[in-house]
Amino acid sequence: MHNNYEQARLYTLRQLNLLDTPPSESFDRITRMASQFFNLPIAAVSLTDQDRQWFKSRVGVDHWEIPRFKACCGEVADESELLVIPDLASSATYHDSVLAESGIRFYAGAPLTTQDGYTLGAMCVLGTEPREVTEQEIAVLKDLAAMVMAQIELQHAFGRIDPLTGLPNRSQFGEDLEDLGRDASGELRYALFTEILDVTQTTTLNRVMGPAYLDELIQGAGQGLQQGVGSGVRLYSVGPGQFVHLIPGGNEGEASSEALRIRRELMTQSLAENAATLIRPVVGVAPLRLGEDSPAHVLRTAHSACQDARQGETGVGIYSMAIDASHRRRFALLSGFREALEHPDQLHLVYQPRVTLGDQACRGAEALLRWHHPELGAISPAEFIPLVENTPLARPLTDWVIRTAIAQAVRWYRQGQPICISINISAVNLEEDDFAQRLLSLLDEAELPADCIELELTETALLGHGRAAWIQLERLVEAGIRVAIDDFGTGYSSLAYLQSIPAQVVKIDRSFIHGLDEDARSQTLVKSMIGMAHDLGYHVVAEGVETEPTWRFLERLGCDEFQGFLFAMPMAPDAFEAWLSS
């Protein structure tokens, strides 16, 4: 019988992590009281494991455990009822038990039952003389058993309850999800992740109103939310102002209307008296398969949906695998690039020639960075540069490119083929106040003339940065390094304003060059760009020249240099040299 019950009972017992733990005063105190009250030499908190009785606490016995077979406490655990045996010697069941044989005559045990109805063992008293019990003694024994259970549940709850909201916390969520995974493996559920405030709102409120205000706000939200989801649903507090609960699997539409409903309710009832205008709760919805998706995965995906909800209008976000994958890729690229800078064998530069108007000679080349990620393969700089540029990695990135490009320039210079290498730098590099000085001393060490190097910066990079950036540029220009405005025409600046920038070269963005053959409007645009740039004294380079007619057209307009697949792809140094000599 009871087979399932016994299994679940043992599982509960083990989950409590009580078995074979050291004695603790909180239990021993109760055991001592029991022994004193009954005036009996032996009392114990006895837990019924698979085949033994283990004593969490004991008075008057030396051993920690006895076999479960024919142990009175085992019967209490099986029957979940108070058991009194006035005289073991005359009991049909126990007269030949281990206990009776060791001289025990009297036993009384009250069941230790959890709120879920599992009896873990017994609070028991034992004596060496036969004995009767009074009603009052039975009541006291039951009370002591209840005290033991309160102690067990308190200890178990410790570390599983969020002290601020009183709600079960993230560890409890993890345990419950794993339990659910055993009971209903493979079933679909939705996790709803409600976030009361985002990080900036939290910081602002903390700063302006103080932490007590925030605590109160979160408490109120927790209560309101619990009311909103219904008292039968377990709501977890998984972070400051972050709550999660599960709803049954249906379709995504149903899940998202439930999220909308909860959000609406939260906004009206609990946050009403609080500065509702300051607070924007959002709800993220993520599907999960019980028993398959780990708690960490569920929390991550639901929170990711929550982040998406912050960007949207409705305040509700549905987890999207595609968006998540792109976030994860960005993250993987950023951390991968940090490693690449430490093991630069993943990085190399390729060089794309620039061809001059008239004699069609190659006097310059653009250095372009290539990254081979160990798992993800070749990553385009158009993907990773914008990510890296906004992090502290921008500095070591440019440092590596500059050193590598200078080393190459030196090699070509010594071979009697002076090629001016054009290096792309990021706006943030100009904010390093030793940038110019570092670059100049590298050139110095390499004994390379300054005109063997050119720097490319985009319009936005040039304009978005203040006086300090200007000073760096002026220093470089004074030393004889040319500066090119890259991707010219894609920003929003006027030519007149650009004129104040210490730059000598304009590189017309390839989006203007592409399709130039057919499009009369582009032709007019490029024609006036080149005209104006020349009038202002710039040297003009056209990027992305792919066809002969485009090239010829640009030649007629007097464009000074051309770069593009028509002439050559970006190449490794060997291939570049082979191309040069052919």
Ligand code: C2E
């Ligand atoms: P960019 O500086 O405008 O570089 C020119 C880009 O156009 C290169 O892309 C080049 O391969 C591509 N290209 C050249 N000719 C043609 C053509 O005829 N047709 C077409 N469709 N494309 C052409 P790439 O190498 O993928 O680089 C992309 C961007 O990444 C660069 O744009 C630059 O902004 C950035 N980048 C590359 N290397 C570095 C670097 O070392 N440092 C920094 N800060 N940025 C870099």
Ligand code: MG
């Ligand atoms: Mg460039």
Ligand code: MG
């Ligand atoms: Mg460009």
